[in-house]
Amino acid sequence: MNAIVTLNEVVKEYRLGSVVVPAVRGVTLAIDTGEFLSIAGPSGSGKTTLLNLIGCVDTATRGTVTVDGQNTATLSERALTDLRLHKLGFIFQSFNLIGVLNVFQNVEFPLLLLGNVSKVERTRRVEKIIEQVGLSEHIRHRPNELSGGQRQRVAIARALVTNPRIVLADEPTANLDSVTGDKIIQLMKHMNDNQDTTFIFSTHDPKVTRYADRVIRLKDGQIDDENGVPAKPLAVSA
Template identity: 45%
Template structure:
């Protein structure tokens, strides 16, 4: 494919407060090819999470253009954004964000329920496949609180994968885990990338660079050289 998976052109975002405008992103240009594993690095307040949320269509931006697989998605309304997220993106959060009242199986099933045309059997197949992939098949009927942090994050990864999206967005995926578990999770994510998934990860942990294919550095809402961080 000639087009990059993602093209950001001059993305600007500011928060308007009583004290005046407060710019968070000051004109970001970024192209991401399919199959890349990119980390967005920077200090707290650098705007990296905001950028990730914009990439995931969760946050709005004031200026600029966002193209996904050749399609300009800058002006989608909430309904189209929701559909688009469901179809093309999977999210992994620092705090796992599983729904406590549902079982592991039901948590993974959730994204599939928000699309039409899947039979119960279709869903079961996909869910079980992902459960095998993250190695927690036997935990499918447990509730999230019965699992360790690392296990919960694996379930969250399975949930992100179950719709077979083009893009995985990970916000500090190891931020709440000890170093050993972190390594397991990163190996798992790396493996996804090896299988062809495009992954964008926000982190401030420089050690994670060994898993990625490319790193970008954000400082005060602009890309900068690594050394300046």
């Protein structure tokens, strides 16, 4: 298989004063290109930490994390930032849009950071992706004029506009009602189907995991079981 992300005996420990708190305790995992992967588990099971390690915003205490062929432990802060810009897209639980910018500008932001995309090209790509997430009517609106679901659509558009290899989503539906959350996951799945982009999202909501190609269940920082089969919607009680 063509693994875009590999984790090998990854351990992440946090230091709280004199106490060492292990968040991830030896995870070994390979994620293939184009996968629609869910990381599930209760609060404190290490989902977010695992996503941060894959997302290059944090580095492992022990073990190796490889993203698109690069060992993140060997990269400088600047190189990690660059990797995030070019290869990764982020969708946050609280949307994290830039409040002073409108929809168009928020989505355009990563393209501007790339620095080598012309204005015409930017406009074309931004308008196209906004259309794909169904927000063409709201293109000049500010985030505070949008509903939660609409904001998360903007975030998805922002994450995808650079054509990243991987999109990471930390609890993307947690701040949304179930109907909206469902639509967001469907949109992500739709984008995943149309592109070669790998989606990795964390959730503790069993209704969400059913869209996943594969579900990684975490418990106390370790993989509980890895059956590779999407959980059935009602089989797991909350």
